[in-house]
Amino acid sequence: MKEIFDAITTADCRTYPGSKWQTHPESVLPLWVADMDFPIAREIQQAIQERAAGFVGYPQHGGDPQVLLALQERLKSRFDWDISARDVLTVPSLGRALHTCIAALSEPGEGVITQTPVYHRFLIGIRETGRVALESPMLFSPAGWELDFEQLESLVTPQTRVLMLCNPQNPTGRVFSRLELEKLAEFVLNHDLLVISDELHADVNYGHQHTVFASLSPELEQRTFTLYGPGKTFNLAGLGLGFVICKNPALLDKFKQVLLGTLPEPNVLSSAAALAAYTQAEVWEKEVLAYLQANRDHLAARLQKELPEVQFAPLEATYTQLLNFRNYSFAPEAQKVLLQGGLALNEGSSFGKDFWGYARINFATSRQILDQAIDRMVQIVQARQETVSS
Structure with missing residues (x-):
């Protein structure tokens, strides 16, 4: 190859x-x-072609069960994180999902913390939903980028509701250690924050152990939206499919309510591609x-x-x-x-x-x-x- x-x-x-x-x-x-x-991957190409040549009617409500099972098995085997199908919303755009998560977890005018430099859609999403971006610049040295915990503390006000995390971090390429994430988790719990964790690059990893932020504790699982999908790993961004994962049913319901019934079912060709990616590629x-x-x-x-x-x-x-x-x-x-x-x-x-x-x-x-x-x-x-x- x-x-x-x-x-x-x-x-x-x-x-x-x-x-x-x-x-x-x-x-x-x-x-x-x-x-x-x-x-x-040829396996993904073939899966798309076979699906296009066969049934392309309405997909199953809530997502393809085979895709959800493959997702569960992948998260367990790679990151030791147990989830169930009911914890997952399959979405046609993770970019749109970022906006929706922000709107579901906060109100206009409230503060959203994120570490910068960060994937630009974080900042766009905060601005376009009418929230206040609280930027926490990471510390740069030739040895690597680090979180600035002292500066993070200075950002918190009574109007601060959400922490947005990019893990692994885009564009710095950091894979945060478990110790760093545990310290960040302590900060989140101390200030009663809700979390949006974009973990889309988790699999594009050069030998470092990725830790799913929500997996650190049951308390974090109840207050965290985790975004994940095959787009970056398998070069499928144009198909759009991704997953919003949360073990708190009330937060998932808020996500749905923000969209007011406009969340479409996942495209059947993207579902076929995701299944092939996770099981054959x-x-x-x-x-x-x-x-x-x-x-x-x-x-x-x-x-x-x-x-x-x-x-x-x-x-x-x-x-x-x-x-x-x-x-x-x-x-x-x-x-x-x-x-x-x-x-x-x-x-x-x-x-x-x-x-x-x-x-x-x-x-x-x-x-x-x-x-x-x-x-x-x-x-x-x-x-x-x-x-x-x-």
Whole structure:
């Protein structure tokens, strides 16, 4: 399979109809939105084709029982977390689910805490639902990103209702240790907070033990929405299917009430894909993860050698690396400078107000495309440095 991934070219990718390769002109290399450039597993392709050739009528209410069973078995075997089918809502969009969770757990004007830099839809969801974003910047060092517990305490007011957690953390790539999460759980319980934990990247993990936040205690299970799904792991984002998991029936009912009957049943093709992913595509998953890890290491080695002023922390999970360009004079316009030079990355300030001068690169592509992007980044930075020195 490595040979298949290695063979992917920019010409191949420009035939893809998705937003990643169609948003920018052909002069720009797009390594931004978190899609992989790899073909999905044959087992998943076959499952979709077989379902499309057969029954595509109304799905079973509440989700496909086989998919729910596969989800239960996966969470138990991988993370030692026991859930039942009644704890799960199958949803057609986890992005929309983030908004809904915020609205279900809080009222307009109330505070929602989240650690930044963070997946931009967290901040968008807080803003668009009329809540107040309480940003807790993580602490950066070349050794890794860390939670700032002292600053977290300073954010809490009587109007603070919710903690939003990204675990593993996007875009820093941290896999929080059990000790860190236990300390965060103590903070949650001390301040009687409700929790939204996005654990969509839990399986894109380079040898670190992932702990489901809600699994730490029965008390946390009763106050936490956990978001999980196959989209990032199996490159199925366009199919939309995901899971909102909570062991508190009253909170799940609030989620449903916010949507006022507008939550559609899961698409039958996405359900077929999810079932195949969780029961047949383990070999593909392992080979992709190995390829991603090699790309991660290659990216780090080249940057350390060729652009040593670009800072970044060790990446423990996800397939995007957050880069710090603040050692360069163009840092306040880093995204603009990179884009003008033909490289589209994610703007750091979209992940939080304190993260100007950062950019996120997606390395889930072929090695040749990744090398082209690094070459272009080196050229852009060197050209800017030469301009400044002259």
